[in-house]
Every structure is written in structure tokens, then in C-alpha cells.
Amino acid sequence: MNTFPLIKTKLSNERLMSALLLVLLLYNLPRFLKAPGDILTLLLLLVVGLFLDAGAHYMLFKRPVCAVSAAVTALILFTLSPGAPFWAECAALAAALIIGKAIWGGTGKNPLNPAMVGLALLFILTPLKSPAFEPSWYLLPAVLLSLPFLFIRPLAGLGIIAGMLSALLIGRILTVEAVLAAGVFFWGCLVMTDPVTTTAKPAVGLIIGFLAGILAGLAGQPAAMPIGILVSNLLSHLTDWLDIGGTVKLRKKFSGRQKIIISTELPYIDLTGEDDPAPSAGLPSSSEILRRIEISGVFGMGGAAFPAAEKIKAVMESKSRDKHLIVNAVECDPGLLHDKWLLINRGDEIMRGIEILASCIPFKTVTVAAKNPVGFHLPETVKLHQVRDYYPAGAEKLLVREVVGDAPAECVPAEAGILVLNVQTVYTISKAVLWHRAADRRFITVADLDRRIGRAVRVRLGDGVYETARKILPVAVNVYTGGGIMNACLADDGAVIGEKTNFLAVGRITAFREALCSQCNFCSAYCPVTLHVREIAHYIDDNKQDKAALLHPENCLECGLCSAICPAGRDQARRVKTAKKHIANANTIC
Incomplete structure (x- = not known):
């Protein structure tokens, strides 16, 4: 969808x-x-x-x-x-x-x-x-x-x-x-x-x-x-x-926070209805830690839902001499607030998760990256990296480049010895290892777009999207769900909260007008990976997928910024994703 x-x-x-x-x-x-x-x-x-x-x-x-x-x-x-x-x-x-x-x-x-x-x-x-x-x-x-x-x-x-x-x-x-x-x-x-x-x-x-x-x-x-x-x-x-004059570089970083909502003053709600038992004492061996993480089904909770155990193993097997851990609490999407809530209210569990990972891998540096590091404290062994408030600051490749600096541009971070995990993933690892808790629940942001308010909510995987929305917000006619406010869709009647669900919202939104492109080039100028978005979109409109593929749409972060910034009201992100999917399908056939 x-x-x-x-x-x-x-x-x-x-x-x-x-x-x-x-x-x-x-x-x-x-x-x-x-x-x-x-x-x-x-x-x-x-x-x-x-x-x-x-x-x-x-x-x-x-x-x-x-x-x-x-x-x-x-x-x-x-x-x-x-x-x-x-x-x-x-x-x-x-x-x-x-x-x-x-x-x-x-x-x-x-x-x-x-x-x-x-x-x-x-x-x-x-x-x-x-x-x-x-x-x-x-x-x-x-x-x-x-x-x-x-x-x-x-x-x-x-x-x-x-x-x-x-x-x-x-x-x-x-x-x-x-x-x-x-x-x-x-x-x-x-x-x-x-x-x-x-x-x-x-x-x-x-x-x-x-x-x-x-x-x-x-x-x-x-x-x-x-x-x-x-x-x-x-x-x-x-x-x-003739492509003379080079690529149009990123002109300005887009600060989504200036556009959005979201009041964090509303109380946290736990819809799972269960208390955690006492944690087990001491840390098990590295192999046992990996086994518990794998059995518990811990996945990347930043949106990718990649199995955490596989990512950790890749870093352990990396030939890189210097290894780094980056705990991503940036809340890349400007509509999310539960990552910061976790840092402030579940800091002990997060630190235990960091200790568990450090017992498996000898990290040279351990860094927590956040946009507004107010309200929580870290031990001296953990660095705090404050990320400037722009979108999409928390995207993995951009974050690695900013925190580590000398990481290979084309290399997968885990293969270069860089373990990047969302803060909720680290929290869930501590629950899996010390509490023997399955990764069957998660924290999400639930927001009312019209009233410009939102709160952190703990839910179970598999809970109905509409049922969850009505428990928090009495009026829930149109419910949107997805990875965040920049990547959401109108939920189907039978939609459930899944591994990639970070966001749930109700409200009225304006549809894409799909007016004629004015060639303003904002979509390309604001693209964080400097794609030729306008040209890709034009090729897709003209059904020239092969030409669009030459402009490397596979590098798209799928941040949705090109659609949000377009003054013509065109869904440029959908067009780029179409080109990206065309390349993936062609590679599958080959």
C-alpha cells in the first residue's frame, strides 16, 4: 500500500x-x-x-x-x-x-x-x-x-x-x-x-x-x-x-518540527494490561544473549523490522577493528514522540540493553543520538550526540555519517562494524534477555491531527488499528497508520498493528492536488540524498521506467519529503517509489 x-x-x-x-x-x-x-x-x-x-x-x-x-x-x-x-x-x-x-x-x-x-x-x-x-x-x-x-x-x-x-x-x-x-x-x-x-x-x-x-x-x-x-x-x-553544471545540492534542511503538532504533555497509556516480572540476575554469555534475542523475536523498531539478532551477528563477524554502537533516539519522523518518552521514562532498561550489547561486542564508542536531549542523563561511558532538528535526521545512513564520520559511504553500517539500533529496540533487547519477554508489544505514537496533540502508547502486535484508536481517541473515523506522519496511509477496516507500525493518527488531511509541475525543483533541492526527483517523476509519468532507473531511485530513503514540500501538490514520493520498485523487480527477474 x-x-x-x-x-x-x-x-x-x-x-x-x-x-x-x-x-x-x-x-x-x-x-x-x-x-x-x-x-x-x-x-x-x-x-x-x-x-x-x-x-x-x-x-x-x-x-x-x-x-x-x-x-x-x-x-x-x-x-x-x-x-x-x-x-x-x-x-x-x-x-x-x-x-x-x-x-x-x-x-x-x-x-x-x-x-x-x-x-x-x-x-x-x-x-x-x-x-x-x-x-x-x-x-x-x-x-x-x-x-x-x-x-x-x-x-x-x-x-x-x-x-x-x-x-x-x-x-x-x-x-x-x-x-x-x-x-x-x-x-x-x-x-x-x-x-x-x-x-x-x-x-x-x-x-x-x-x-x-x-x-x-x-x-x-x-x-x-x-x-x-x-x-x-x-x-x-x-x-x-547535457547535465552541465553538476548536481543540484541540498539547498536547505527541512525542519518538520516547525510544521507539526505535537503536544507531549498527555499521559502515557499502556493497553497491554500486564506488569513485568522481576529481571533475572547477572548477564548470560554472548551466545545465550543472541539465543534469547532470537527466540524472543526482537526486531528493528525504528521501522525496518529487520531481525535484531542478525544485525548484531553481522557486527560481531565484521572485520572492522573499531566497532561502534549508535542508539538512535532521534525520532526521524517529525510526528513521533515515543522515543524521547522512552529515554526519559525507561532509561534504566535502555542502559541495561546497552550493557548487554557491550558484553557481546567490544565497542570503541557507544553513542546515544537525540535531537533534544533534555530530561534524561547518561553515564560517562556513553556519549551523547545532539542532532540538529531537521528531517530526516535519524535516517540510518545519514546518522552514521554524522556520528562516525569516516564510515564507508557505500558500505552497509553493520558490515563496517557499526551497530545502529533504535532506542526501543535496545529497550526490547533488555526485556528479552533479562525478563525473557517476547517482542510481542511495542510503543507507538497516537495523535489527533486536528487538535495537534499526541501521546506515547504501549500496544500489542496484532491489535486492531481502529480498536486501538477508539480506546485513545473517542472520535476515530479516518485512521491513518504507518511509520510516521511522513509515511502513513489510510488504515483498512481490518488493519492491525504490525512490526513496522510506529504511528497511529486520526484527523482530516488534504488530498494531493496533482497539479501540473512548475519545475520549481524543490523536490530535488530538498532531497537528503540529492536524487533528481523531478526528472524521475517525469519519466514515471511518461511511462519511461528504464530512463528513471538511470537516475538511481534505489537510493531513495522513502522519507516522503519530496511530496510534503511540493507546491504543486504532487505525490512525488509515490513516483520515486514506483521507479525503485521497478529496479527491484528487474533485479529479481535477473
Whole structure:
């Protein structure tokens, strides 16, 4: 069953476009104050644009969809063509929406900026006023509100701004009035940052942006700037196609805690109804410890559910001279809270679990990794590694890299002598060895997404998901379960709590809108393993699994972040998992 994140970014393409429309209107404020009748002209042009866009979408997709981007295109053309006859603006708009966008497959698939295509035609049809902007202090609000749009393609936007300012400096006309008249921030913040037509590669974007800005500025011709933008669009797509400029690296670590819930003040609940007997005295031999762990069925409780005994044996048999134990209490998923609860409230049992493991393997270091190490104490023999609060900080490969540092990148941690166990797994090992307790129960997080509250709950494996939810939360209509808030699914009526269940929640969530991709590249930029998520998703949509396989989707952590961060509301994680599954199936056949 496909899992998906229950949280999604509040940033959407529709909100971005609405904000862009507002800024574009502010750029026309001096014009409207001088000629109020132009407001009616703009409204008519918007109607024409939406009608043309709906018609083009109907021909392409057999449904009349009006994209907000059509209104943006119309408003950009209107802004840059003061004094142009209405018929010429309509013709340019038709060229922009049909030649600049529709013939390429619609929104998100066009290599050229549609507004620049229309503007280039407009220069052919009629002479245009130059410069397009009249220097006025009324433009300052528009300039200031333009700046946040640099976030989309920062270096490309800054590149064209630097290029235009350099041209003004060379021409010895670098004044505030000249900057406003040239529309430096209009071009740099609102046009060059179009994610569909400008590369996401920082170095390439900076270079082509600077060249477009300085060459168009030095040319001194009104048509030079739209032509420069179109050339930069072609260069962007050429460098992306040839993979020039390297991989887009992780731009920013995503802090899910800022988005989520979850109050930890609610009391812990034990639904198993059993007390533990007194533990056995002393530690058995290493072979007996492994036997008890194996007989008890202890598994990885962080989500993988891998047999713990096999992992421990792999570390014991490793030829690595230095061996390390990492107790993972990071709570990788931002919706989980029971790992920290265990550290605070079951610290003695966890320390006994560490002692048991240390009696089997001579670890060079023993480390407990946690995000917010407040409320619990560790002995001097155990190191505490505080992990920065970002998602997915607790993923095993990322955690090993952060704690050990010199671990082989491509090697399985256990084979390199690094034993990584979830804190609940260590707790369960102590129960298995000293209490002879079978691993038939576990701690999970139960949350109410609407009320933004959650608590740690102890349950039995095999308990019904809906029955468990109703014992904790009286209203439990839609129940979601899975590894966490970033990897959950709507539970079936007969669903039960299994080895991979860490999370159970009720609440209303928004469905994926599956809008057209705007090529913002956030999914790739935020991917913790720097996958080309956007390209993989496009290949899967086009049923080109073999091409998607060349981009190594098998390295996906399945963290769900690409789906949570997508402003188009697309389930990118599902597409990457499809590509990953295709590779696994192909390897099985071979």
C-alpha cells in the first residue's frame, strides 16, 4: 500500500501566482494613476488570456482548465507594453499562450518564457515605449515585494540584476531613477526566476543571468531584454539536458518540527494490561544473549523490522577493528514522540540493553543520538550526540555519517562494524534477555491531527488499528497508520498493528492536488540524498521506467519529503517509489 506524508507545505503554486499578480499590479500603479482607463484595458486582456488558455487546455487535455499562469502572462505583457494598441497585445498574448506554452504540452513543459515570446512578437507588430517604466516612488512597494521571489531561482535572478546594474555603471547612468526605469528588479525577481524556464543549477543560472543582463543593457535596444531572456531559457534547458553544471545540492534542511503538532504533555497509556516480572540476575554469555534475542523475536523498531539478532551477528563477524554502537533516539519522523518518552521514562532498561550489547561486542564508542536531549542523563561511558532538528535526521545512513564520520559511504553500517539500533529496540533487547519477554508489544505514537496533540502508547502486535484508536481517541473515523506522519496511509477496516507500525493518527488531511509541475525543483533541492526527483517523476509519468532507473531511485530513503514540500501538490514520493520498485523487480527477474 502506498504511504504518503500527512503534512504538506502551505506554499502552493496558486498562492505564489496570486502573490505575483499582486506585485505585477503594483508595478502598474503609476500607470493607473496617470491613465485610469488602462484598468479596463487590462481587464479585457485578462479575459482574452483566460479564454485562450482554457481553449488550449481543452484541445490538449479535453477539459477547459484556466491556469493562473495565463493571467500572469497577460499582466507581464501589459506591464511591458504601455501605449501598445489592444489588438497587438491580444495577438502577442495569443502567441505567448499557444506558441510559448500550449504547443509544448501546456504549463510546466514549455522551454521558453511565454510572456517573452509574446513580447518579442509585440516588438515586431508595433513600436513600444522605452523604457517601459516611468521612474516613480510609487514603484518602491512593487520593488520591495518583488524581492522574496528571488528565493525561487536566487542566483539566476541576482545574476541578471548584477548584469543590468553593471551595464548602467558602464554607461555612467547608475542612478535610482535609471534602475527604476530599466525595471532591474522586475526582470531579476519576477521574470528570470520563472522556475519552468530557468535552470535550478546555481552556477549556470548566475552566469547566464549575468550575461543576459549586461549584454541586453549594453545593447540599449528595447527588444534586447526579452531576446536575452529567451536565449537564457534555451541555454538553461541545454545545460540541464547535457547535465552541465553538476548536481543540484541540498539547498536547505527541512525542519518538520516547525510544521507539526505535537503536544507531549498527555499521559502515557499502556493497553497491554500486564506488569513485568522481576529481571533475572547477572548477564548470560554472548551466545545465550543472541539465543534469547532470537527466540524472543526482537526486531528493528525504528521501522525496518529487520531481525535484531542478525544485525548484531553481522557486527560481531565484521572485520572492522573499531566497532561502534549508535542508539538512535532521534525520532526521524517529525510526528513521533515515543522515543524521547522512552529515554526519559525507561532509561534504566535502555542502559541495561546497552550493557548487554557491550558484553557481546567490544565497542570503541557507544553513542546515544537525540535531537533534544533534555530530561534524561547518561553515564560517562556513553556519549551523547545532539542532532540538529531537521528531517530526516535519524535516517540510518545519514546518522552514521554524522556520528562516525569516516564510515564507508557505500558500505552497509553493520558490515563496517557499526551497530545502529533504535532506542526501543535496545529497550526490547533488555526485556528479552533479562525478563525473557517476547517482542510481542511495542510503543507507538497516537495523535489527533486536528487538535495537534499526541501521546506515547504501549500496544500489542496484532491489535486492531481502529480498536486501538477508539480506546485513545473517542472520535476515530479516518485512521491513518504507518511509520510516521511522513509515511502513513489510510488504515483498512481490518488493519492491525504490525512490526513496522510506529504511528497511529486520526484527523482530516488534504488530498494531493496533482497539479501540473512548475519545475520549481524543490523536490530535488530538498532531497537528503540529492536524487533528481523531478526528472524521475517525469519519466514515471511518461511511462519511461528504464530512463528513471538511470537516475538511481534505489537510493531513495522513502522519507516522503519530496511530496510534503511540493507546491504543486504532487505525490512525488509515490513516483520515486514506483521507479525503485521497478529496479527491484528487474533485479529479481535477473
